[in-house]
Amino acid sequence: MNLLFLIGLPLLTAVAVLLSRNKQQVKWIALAGSIAQLGLAFVLFFIYQQERNSGNAAQMLFEQNYPLFASLNINFHFGVDGISIAMILLTAFVVVAGVLVSWKIEKMTKEFYFLLLLLGMGAYGFFISLDLFILFFFLEISVIPKYLLIGIWGSGKKEYSANKLALMLMGGSALILVGMLGLYFAGGRSFDILTLSKATISAGYQSLLFPLLFVGFGVFTALFPLHTWVPDGHSSAPTAGSMFLAGISMKLGGYGCLRVATYLLPEGAKEFADIIIILSAIAILYGAFATMMQKDLKYINAYSSVSHVGFSLLGIGMLTQTAITGALMQMVSHGLMTALFFAVIGMIYDRTHTRMVGDMGGLMKKLPFISTIFFIVGLCSLGLPGLSGFVAEMTIFMGSWQNTDAFHRIATIAAAMSIVVTAVYILRAIGNTVMGPIKNENYLTLKDAAWNEKLAAILLVAGILAIGIVPGWLNDLLRPAAEEIMNRIAGK
Amino acid sequence: MPNVTAIALIPLLPLAGFLLLGLFGRKYLKNSSGLIGTVLLLASTILALYTAYEYFFVYGNVGGVYQKFVPLQLTWLEFSPGVSIDMGLIIDPISVMMLVVVTFISLMVHIYSLGYLKGEERFPTYFSYLGLFTFSMLGLVLASNIFQIYIFWELVGVSSFLLIGYYYDKPSAVAACKKAFIVTRFADLGFLIGILILSFSGGTLDFSTLIERLTSPESNAFKTAAASTFLGASALTWGAALVFIGGAGKSAMFPLHIWLPDAMEGPTPVSALIHAATMVVAGVYLVARLFPIFSITVPGVLEIIGWVGAISAIIAAIIACTQTDIKRVLAYSTMSQIGYMMFALGVSNYGGEAGLGYTASMFHLFTHAMFKALLFLGAGAVIHYVHSNDMKDMGGLRKLLPITHITFLIACLAIAGVPPFAGFFSKEEILLAAFQNNMAIYYIALITSGITAFYMFRLYFNIFWNKPHHAHGENKSEGGFVMMLPLILLAISAAAAGFIPFGEFVSSDGRLLESHFHLSFSIAPVALAVVGIFTALWLYKKENDKPAKFASSMGGAYKAAYNKFYIDEVYLFITKKVLFNLIGRPAAWFDKNVVDGLMNLIGTITEYISEGIKKIQSGRVQQYAIYFLGGVIFLAALFIYLLK
């Protein structure tokens, strides 16, 4: 399959949106385009499975390589493995859901959808790039629209948040750029991931470059203590913006941490693994405790994202195959879950015009559908079996436990403690919003979810359930790719 | 051989009910939902009985030993070769016994709820939750893999959460369901880490393999695990102890019991099903499931289990004497009885005659399920009638609720251990096992059984005798056929279950265990029970001031027991003061001010510096030209003199 479709289709949709005449047209074109992307992602997934089943054991499938700057050895090099497929599927789900929940956007509708689709395209491009230069290019494409999305359509102190987010992510990008150039020269003047993965880079040089790349991508994925753009960014962003930000953008960072930093610089990864573990264990617990004190639903989910994404980084830091598989699962799971969470928060906010937990209560009575979804996503967040969070977290724990020394064990136990704290804050949020007596009489006239919201929620819930109930397929998809990374780390 | 389809259908039918009613109940099946759930469960119960019959009388017993079958095992999630979560079905004496208990009690509760919750707005939701719970509980019982049991463990936890919070607009119910979930969740953390330790030591998550590897001292897994120690105890000890913490949380053992009394906020049939007969015994079941490991590999942990059980039994019994909410009395009584089951396991050994405690524990689990469900359903009928949970609003109901009265009396006699009712036989065996192994626990158990008789009859007399009843409209009926049928069926079971020769079916090693009946041995407990009953009769038969005087003569002790020994307050202190104020608040503050402040500081510094250097950009062309000239001269000098 030609992977360029994955970039071309969103681009085409975005252009079509720009050329369309009225709001109605904009929305339907965006929806049709995003559903087509979802279909394309599924097609890709099935073709990939078929190819693998027929015995194609190449590391990357559907590779395409066109020179861009031959003299600098920069190429349009695309290809996918299991990790990319999983991330593409995630992106496709979130894009459709994001388009659906934005149905009511009245202000500059065309531009809004254009930016959303552009962001989606950046993510697709990022996940299929095998050339660091192109990868970086798509990474940047997915930053700028976020700035605009928050700055124009946001709420609250949106200018501050947009600036903070853009500057911190740009700072991360700068680190990535430096690290990338270092790799280019150390690895024989190539940006190609597959070439670099075979290059021998001295251990000293690796431990110089690794922090640059890991911290750089870490900013995107809320590495403690560089996570502070997350709460502000999320809380100011429009619903779809938050969904994209947490559901996709944070995964770009995690993917980069693994695919670029860890995979290409295994010695560096080993050297810094302990620090990653400490930072992520702190992020997990500290994020969870900080969540406990939040009163704004968006802040709750933002801080809980810091905690959940910490699990991904913990899995990467543990450097075992199972833990890395778990980390990837957590990325997918968290992407779906947090997108759904933000969608639900948006739906509640649209009706009650408040996000303060203390002001709500008894929403179950009037908004049964939204409340049920809120329940499901909360339970997923606290790791209930049958939903995706459980699968990912347990895989990480099992993988972490394979390290037998006390340090790793204590870190694992510390991380595991967060499941209790998570339960505390999730139940507080659920108990005070959807349960309890109705505090505000205006709520008695609220209307439950409209078709677009229902569709978005059902789509994401389906994703969560698909992972939670039959996790085997995701495991099979990710495991060989994780094994490849582990082989590189083990020096095979 | 086991019939896989039949066994798999037992949990799947309630699941189908859950999905059907959960998805379409509100809109399309508003009126028929109760019936659908009940019929599905009836089918499930029949299949369970069929499975039990087949297992115990047809294929299960091979050469005098009840075998363990795993007729189905599907890999659900593979972690590494050999270590995977499998979804399996395990068929052995305890799982089959539990299948019968769970489906039967659940069926009774379903039928009862048809009457009890008639006219509720969320009727379909209620039955879908019941279906979810029954499915999860059956999955837990049938789990063949330690992670599978954990999965269903969490699912029963969440269905318990949903059902306790069924009256979601009552703040007390919301608080109770949160508390139940969080406390058990805390215990589950221990369980999870225990699983990690045990599975890492055993190199598998499968129950049979795990038990096999961790009980034979020759196996490599055993040696490495025994060699690695932490704080003076071996990895296995830690693992087993942590797993037990999970069990203790679910089974409301001291000091993790605080959620159970509050859980009574749920509808009464739910309390009967979840918080009396099935879910709360999951901890006992878990210990029984891993019993060979506890007994052979880590006897120290087993002793702890014994003591935890005994302490829970007596503390709960004492608190039960002082409570006035009838459901709370029953809740503490449940905790006390589960304490019995726990310490029965704790004083047991593996295999042969010494395994009496194991059999006794399972026997008590079985009989307790019957009479405690009956007590709760009876209490439900009373509450349904008087619309209050408080003893003070009751009294003299025996004429008004004749069937409830008789069945409740039978249950009280059964729990008090009066022959020939079921509780007598199972408690007898437990006491015997304790007598043989641990005298201290035996005496605690003996005293507790006296107290049990007292508080149960305190309850009985306060509801049905004491003052004459007059306050309410007398024309109301007792609750109709659907509510009385379960009471009658359960009363028959509670009266007759004791005559089942339990040792023939369930024993620690699957072999036949003769239960000996010692007349001389039963004198003491029965006498104590009778004393307890008569004390209650003397104090509570007629309305008088003796109880109040008695209570005031006890002074502080009574007050402490009435306030549940202030354990709730301790927890409240720890969570509210320590967790929220000492960790949560500083973490949030730290994030907002220090971490975020640092980022803002970087921003501010940048801004400040640029504020300073922007003055250079003065707008005067000639100034720029001078800078330029200076730069050129500097560079020229640099190239000419320094970099020759």
Next chain:
Amino acid sequence: MEPGLYHILFLSTALFFIGVYGFLTRRNLITMLMSIELILNSVNLNFIAFNKYLWPNQMDGLFFSLFIIAIAAAEAAVAIAIIINLYRSHNSIDVENAEDLKY
């Protein structure tokens, strides 16, 4: 006496610095423009002198000076246009008054 390379270089250096001095000290934009022309012409002189004395059989210096003259003409046109516009808006061609283009 035939003028040598050094003479011409001396002349062009003097012109250059006069131009620089003029550019830095004059406040009148027209004078500043004239100073720039002086600087450019000093460069032209240099090109031609080097061409004549060092590589007499090549024409590079000549062409460069022609280019510079052309550019200087264009520059003068643009600069005077700017100055006229400035005069219209500010009523002055004093460089001190044209400092709006700052932070």
